[in-house]
Amino acid sequence: MYKFVLLALLVLFFMPRAAKASENPLINLALGKTYQVVASWPDAFFADYETKYEDKNGRELTDGQFGTLRYQDAEWRCFYRQGGRTIIVDLGDVQTVNSIKGHFLQNRSAGIFVPRYIDYYLSTDNENFSYMGTVETAVGPWNNRLQKEEFVLDGLNHQARYVKIQFPIDVYVFMDELEVFGREGIASNSLELQSTTELDLEKRWEKSAVLGPEAIPAKGFMPKGTAQTGGAEDIVLAYYGYAGSGDGTWLSSDFMPYVAYLEDFTPKDWFFDTVLLLPGGETASRRKLYATEASHAATIDDWLWYLDETFKPDRQLNALNKAVDVCGNLLQDKEHKVKVILTLVDPSPLQNRFGALEPGGKNLNFNHEQVGVEEAFQNRLAAVEWLINQFLDRFAKADAQYLELIGFYWQPESISYHHSPYEDEFVRKVADLVHEKGLKLFWIPFYGSPGSYDWHNYGFDAAILQPNYVFSDSKEDRVKTAASIAYHLGMGVEMEKHWNDTLIERNKWRDYLNGGVKYGYMNGLVAYYQNIKDFGRAAATFDKRTLYYDYVYQFVKGEYEITE
Numbered sequence: 001m002y003k004f005v006l007l008a009l010l011v012l013f014f015m016p017r018a019a020k021a022s023e024n025p026l027i028n029l030a031l032g033k034t035y036q037v038v039a040s041w042p043d044a045f046f047a048d049y050e051t052k053y054e055d056k057n058g059r060e061l062t063d064g065q066f067g068t069l070r071y072q073d074a075e076w077r078c079f080y081r082q083g084g085r086t087i088i089v090d091l092g093d094v095q096t097v098n099s100i101k102g103h104f105l106q107n108r109s110a111g112i113f114v115p116r117y118i119d120y121y122l123s124t125d126n127e128n129f130s131y132m133g134t135v136e137t138a139v140g141p142w143n144n145r146l147q148k149e150e151f152v153l154d155g156l157n158h159q160a161r162y163v164k165i166q167f168p169i170d171v172y173v174f175m176d177e178l179e180v181f182g183r184e185g186i187a188s189n190s191l192e193l194q195s196t197t198e199l200d201l202e203k204r205w206e207k208s209a210v211l212g213p214e215a216i217p218a219k220g221f222m223p224k225g226t227a228q229t230g231g232a233e234d235i236v237l238a239y240y241g242y243a244g245s246g247d248g249t250w251l252s253s254d255f256m257p258y259v260a261y262l263e264d265f266t267p268k269d270w271f272f273d274t275v276l277l278l279p280g281g282e283t284a285s286r287r288k289l290y291a292t293e294a295s296h297a298a299t300i301d302d303w304l305w306y307l308d309e310t311f312k313p314d315r316q317l318n319a320l321n322k323a324v325d326v327c328g329n330l331l332q333d334k335e336h337k338v339k340v341i342l343t344l345v346d347p348s349p350l351q352n353r354f355g356a357l358e359p360g361g362k363n364l365n366f367n368h369e370q371v372g373v374e375e376a377f378q379n380r381l382a383a384v385e386w387l388i389n390q391f392l393d394r395f396a397k398a399d400a401q402y403l404e405l406i407g408f409y410w411q412p413e414s415i416s417y418h419h420s421p422y423e424d425e426f427v428r429k430v431a432d433l434v435h436e437k438g439l440k441l442f443w444i445p446f447y448g449s450p451g452s453y454d455w456h457n458y459g460f461d462a463a464i465l466q467p468n469y470v471f472s473d474s475k476e477d478r479v480k481t482a483a484s485i486a487y488h489l490g491m492g493v494e495m496e497k498h499w500n501d502t503l504i505e506r507n508k509w510r511d512y513l514n515g516g517v518k519y520g521y522m523n524g525l526v527a528y529y530q531n532i533k534d535f536g537r538a539a540a541t542f543d544k545r546t547l548y549y550d551y552v553y554q555f556v557k558g559e560y561e562i563t564e
């Protein structure tokens with residue numbers, strides 16, 4: 001009797017580890033384990049926003065503690081912008097992984113959005129990772145309901161020690177737990193990983209290239225003057241159409257310091273080759289061309305007002321043409337043309353009474369919660385197509401012989417999923433409409449904005465990144481970080497002049513100028529943001545001319561040298 005018991009114990013003790021693992025129950029292998037969190041594009045200024053919810057003991061995502069629907073709960077870990085996050089959990093030893101689950105919060109009113117998707121990877125050595133799959137959100141960042149979402153990847157039966165998830169971040173992402181379910185040890189029927197090299201940025205782009213690999217931009221700042229940019233090299237932004245404000249009106253005399261470099265009010269050389277005309281935003285009815293509230297959403301009447309402002313006689317577009325004409329005479333170069341980019345405004349998904357595009361037509365409702373996703377999509381697309389055709393018809397009839405229309409600018413500075421579940425596909429269809437006309441689609445997303453990190457997926461021909469350095473308390477390293485992002489993503493960089501002009505803003509403007517030389521973006525496609533007519537005014541202002549006019553001219557010509 002005792003011999004049989006002893007024999008059974010010996011067999012159990014020396015049983016192969018794989019056989020034991022196959023009999024163990026599924027448990028949370030990540031419970032209490034260590035992990036590391038890495039931001040896709042680290043930014044110290046954004047990282048400060050996370051300190052209120054910082055992970056004090058390095059275990060909040062694996063401690064088994066879940067937050068409630070209150071985002072103030074200490075169990076929630078906050079991630080703010082910076083492109084996205086990579087989280088790697090060390091299971092301590094090679095185990096059998098069967099499923100991976102992440103828990104997230106959706107609170108749109110607080111700017112907290114579930115990730116649009118999560119990519120999953122496994123590894124045995126923390127160097128070579130195997131891609132296991134992607135789970136897309138079922139809740140959606142556009143969802144109004146306060147709720148949690150679990151992202152679960154099932155169907156695994158793999159041997160791994162390290163579990164990695166990656167997800168994009170639109171604004172805030174709140175996560176309270178990462179669970180890895182499986183069996184301790186190696187189950188007899190488990191699978192070894194097919195070892196693959198860690199996915200670098202380019203390979204991740206290839207995996208996520210919606211429009212195909214040919215749409216993936218080459219690394220480096222977007223080159224000037226190529227077919228992709230419609231020939232544009234240096235694009236100055238000219239805001240107009242401020243209802244009730246004379247500053248929103250451009251005369252030919254206002255454009256002359258931009259079209260040509262002036263000395264003693266006399267043209268000495270051509271200056272900016274491209275002008276981007278942008279509406280001020282608020283219309284005569286006090287609605288907004290880019291609204292975040294339903295009560296502010298523009299109607300067809302606001303769009304008609306915007307078109308009329310663009311093509312006013314002796315103003316805006318016509319004034320720009322006259323300025324080129326005058327400068328061409330003085331520079332003895334009547335063949336010169338200035339390139340023009342016009343702005344497409346977004347039909348707000350919040351608008352349910354946009355109006356009819358033609359007399360007697362039907363009212364267009366853009367709200368998918370009222371008319372359904374497909375009808376809202378088609379209504380918005382019809383409105384954009386109407387606007388494009390209106391622009392082209394009026395431009396063809398305008399006095400614009402010294403102007404070349406090269407494309408349109410997409411006004412929203414992010415791909416916002418917060419109000420519609422199909423925004424990515426919608427922007428791609430807008431791009432198709434522009435390309436059908438033989439024109440280019442330009443975009444200038446703000447720093448860290450949703451969509452900016454995969455801008456090539458939306459049909460844009462050229463994207464230019466806003467550093468937003470002068471508009472924040474970030475340090476000079478923001479310029480370097482923005483330049484690095486733009487370089488790796490094949491974008492241009494925007495120069496940004498603040499409407500204030502204290503010593504702080506002047507020093508920051510110098511950082512933008514110097515950064516163009518230090519980091520190389522001066523020689524790529526560049527856009528120049530200004531308050532209304534700031535560069536032109538600086539041309540005639542003794543204490544501002546050098547910093548805001550002469551240096552800008554040198555920068556455009558690629559001749560600027562670093563100054564302190």
